[in-house]
Amino acid sequence: MANLFKRMNRKEDPSVYEQKDSNLVRSLTTKDFLALGVGTIVSTAIFTLPGIVAANNAGPAVTISFLLAAIVAGLVALSYAEMASAMPFAGSAYSWINVVFGEFWGWVAGWALLAEYFIAVSFVAAGLSANFRGLIAPLGINFPTYLANPVSAKGGLVDICTVVVIFIVMFLITRGDKQTSRVENVLVILKVAAVLVFIVVGATAIHFANYVPFIPAHHVNADGTNFGGFSGIYAGVSVIFLSYIGFDSIAANSAEAKNPQKTMPRGIIGSLVIAVTLFVAVSLVLVGMFKYTNYANNAEPVGWALRQAGHPIVASVVQIIAVVGMFTALIGMMMAGSRLLYSFGRDGMLPKFLGKINKKSHLPLNAIITMTVISVVIGAFLTFTFLSQLISAGTLIAFMFVSIGIYPLRKREGKDINMPGFKEPFFPVMPALGFLASLAVFWGLDNDAKIYALVWFIIGMVIYFVYGMHHNTRNQQAEVKSNDNE
Template sequence: MWAILNIGGYKFMFKVLHRMTQKEDPGVYEDKDSHLPRVLTVKDFLALGVGTIVSTTIFTLPGIVAAEHAGPAVALSCLFAAVVAGLVAFAYAEMAAAMPFAGSAYSWINVVFGEGFGWIAGWALLAEYFIAVAFVASGLSANFRWLLTSFGITIPAALANPLGSKGGLVDIVAVIAVVICAVILWHGVRQAARVENVLVVLKVLAILAFIVIGLTAIHVKNYLPFIPHYHANADGTAFGGWRGIYAGVSTIFLAYIGFDSIAANSAEAKNPEKTMPRGIIGSLIIAVSLFMAVSLVLVGMFHYTHYAGIAEPVG
């Protein structure tokens, strides 16, 4: 009896392992994506990448990292984080050019490693996007409500906070923002790309305006010493020295991971062999340049200690 059960168990495990490592035929994804129009250009992917990477983080992370880890050398943290992210970006660019399928890492892992590993990657990507959408929508809601208060308008707590938080039932502004985005996407990728291009241009112009105006208020003494002496923070993290810069790298690195959204749309790219690498690498270069410029202006305008405990130093 036990021998039969053992044999059955081995067979079951073998089937599971076989299923986990069974690789998908790339032709399956090509057929599934054949109905998608290839209309997106390098310009569209640059807008998508910059819009994703240069999100609310550019208004928060530079000041936080300067105050908690790197001091005026926060720009070096941005640069080194970009080098690390660039290695990942090169891999994404290569895969997106070779296998321009909708689904990005999910599809690639299915083809290269097997369906089981692809299943895990797929759920991880879904979780990533759910969390990212909720985070961005919540941030938009907070900023919009702050704007309304300057006009004397206050949204009731029940409609301003999520369920279970400060007497809230639903964050109505966040819900409306998500619905509007869904409607735009429902009208097609071409229309969505046009809207996104306009919004990204406005965002970049606002950042450039801040940089130009901020340059007029820079005090050179705020950059000295550029790399403060090392010491341990109260929570055990590093501040100052190269260790502080590296601590800043680990914080800023996550802000650069936005090129997955570019790869996920590779099935709708014109000439993906050229479009995808240019879009992924180009958006990272633009984003890094903006991050470094904002960082240098921030710590030049005020001493880095000014940003301690301030979540939105630019705002």
């Protein structure tokens, strides 16, 4: 038993990760990481969540929900920035926690993030598919039911658009980081431009009476959720927080950053600041244009508001760019998820072929292909609504680990771990606030989300104890040395 706990808590030597990741090309700059972060964070949610949360939870105070969620994300982002600067390894929280806490805890954090990426890629791809089909429907182009719905839906066989979209993204990211980043940069500029157009045009149709009362009186909705008052704002934070988790996609690509001590903190914090500004502005304009009750059960509140305000052409342009812009989120999530899978394979925690780097492209092609196949299965063939909150639950678990991981990290900086180019301010208070804030958001998730997170955790534990622990390259090397000594 003592030997078991020793193996579970054995910490990885950071120099080993530096050596293992040395075949990845460090080509990404601050500009690339800003585009990657903004592209992932400012995704489908900015065109939908402000209206949905206003109608279901917070009313005009949806802006406060966005700000509170941003504060929580910002506290964690500071810890992420220091970790990524000190340990620019592939796999983000999985690799970092392996170094500062040990193998088992790294597995828990990484396994939690894996749920986020598998499901998030599938959801965004399916959302892009639905929006694309909605855009071409007025042109008389309609997919038959068996090609529009997954096999588990009535009359469905496969969501063919989801399949095509995921494979297009796979093709892009296998072309190399520089080519991928060029496409990402252009699409992000287009998407941000569409958001700014909505803000400017929508601001001309604001009626200040729609902001009154800014915080509606509290009541409980028919489905048991809270509306109005602080309870409604808090409920909105738990829903909205999903929008801000994209900065983890930056950290997952740390091993491919130029001058990571500077580029990583700038990319993580900068992308979050830009995203928060855009989210708050969109929510203010949206609830100012029409009373928040108009956005109930409205799947496209931004487009609807523009059309109702007499701007149908602007609405169409914004929605078209929004659909194209969803590719930026998919690129970021696919890159991050494949790097996480690569990290598991690199360490032998999952089959080692996932940790192979292609000699010609210097990319983890096996991990990219595996990520693609699993995402296609989830997004094109399965209904997965009940799994959606796993994205937030899994990510929040990883965020809590990273926040408290700053404490053991500080003791080793400048020793066996490089001195970072960025240090989280107000230490030791700030990391504790990040942990507590993440815990508070996790607590605000509904019971189903917590149950699904527990089931995913149990599956992860089975894989770890049956496979990962026995195939971990570090443990195998330790056993070989032990046998040699005997």
